[in-house]
Amino acid sequence: MSDKKKLKVRLLDKEYSLLVDDEAVASELVDYVNKSMKEIQEEAGDQPHQTIAVIAALNIAYDYFIEKNKNKEFLIQANERIKKMKQLFARPEINEPSI
16 A cells, blocks of 8 residues: 655645645646636635535536546447457458368
C-alpha cells in the first residue's frame, strides 16, 4: 500500500486537509471542483456554501454520467466491430484451393 500524503486545499475560501496518494492528481481534482463551485457561486449569487457544494456535486455527477455513457456506447460499438471482424476472419476463403 502506498504512503498517503497530507495535502491542504482550499475550496470556496475554506481550508481542508486531505490524505492523498498522488498530490498532483488531488490538486487537479480540487481545482476542478473549486472551479465548478465558483462558477455556481457567480451564477447563484448569495447562496450558502452548502447549497453551492450540493449543486456543484450534482453538476459533476451529471458530467460523470454523461462521460460514462459515452464510454459505454463506445465499448458497445467497438465490441460489435470486433465481432464482425472475427466473423470475417472465421469465413473460409471462396477462392481457397482445395487439396
